[in-house]
Amino acid sequence: PPYSALIPLLKAVVSTQSTGEAEYKKDLHKIAKGLIGKRGLLFTNKQIDEVKEWFASHKQYCYARSGSVATETVVLPEGPLDLPHPMEPQLRQLGLPTRLKDGVIVLDQEHTVCSSGKPLTTQQAVILKHLGNCMAEFQVELISYWSGGNLTILCEKNSEMEVSNNNSDENDDDNEI
Numbered sequence: 001p002p003y004s005a006l007i008p009l010l011k012a013v014v015s016t017q018s019t020g021e022a023e024y025k026k027d028l029h030k031i032a033k034g035l036i037g038k039r040g041l042l043f044t045n046k047q048i049d050e051v052k053e054w055f056a057s058h059k060q061y062c063y064a065r066s067g068s069v070a071t072e073t074v075v076l077p078e079g080p081l082d083l084p085h086p087m088e089p090q091l092r093q094l095g096l097p098t099r100l101k102d103g104v105i106v107l108d109q110e111h112t113v114c115s116s117g118k119p120l121t122t123q124q125a126v127i128l129k130h131l132g133n134c135m136a137e138f139q140v141e142l143i144s145y146w147s148g149g150n151l152t153i154l155c156e157k158n159s160e161m162e163v164s165n166n167n168s169d170e171n172d173d174d175n176e177i
Contacts, residue, residue, distance in 0.1 A: 030151045034143060048145055052154075055142060061134040066122040070114040071135050074128065081105045083130060091130070094123045 035041070044051060064070070081098070083091070088105045091098045097108040113131075114124045120135075128135060143155045 028146060031144070031146055039143070048147075051145075052142060055140045058139070060138040062136050062138050063129045063133075064120055064125055064135040066120055066125045068120050068125070068136055070116050070118055070120055070124075073116045074113040074131070074133060076107055076111045076113060076131075078107055078110050081107055087130065091127070094127050096127065
């Protein structure tokens, strides 16, 4: 994505020096330690409670990937499948006992695609996608926020950031994230 080029720049601006000597704002360099993997920054002047509420209410369901844990058991009954006939060879390669009968894909016997609580294989994830089964949930997890010179950790799990114990005397908007 075009924004991926901004990450190194933002890290450079946020981290400046490990001492924080040339920082834009006090202790801002501590945020850089958490900018790893698929993490990002949100700049807003909204209250932290409003931001938490917004992210908690915005979830997106998507197709599960290999290694994801199945949230339900999916069993296909014996009989016709409502899929286009050119997919039959691919379904057979994925391990489904299928055949074409009068231009319709038919499952020769009941087949358990996945079991609840077990990790999905690549083949299972592809089958679920073909079936239109969105088993995974995408949601943004807020890890921390910086406001008025203080970094507050919201989620200790994998945060990899320092907590600022300094109470800043600067008079900033105390609810900026």
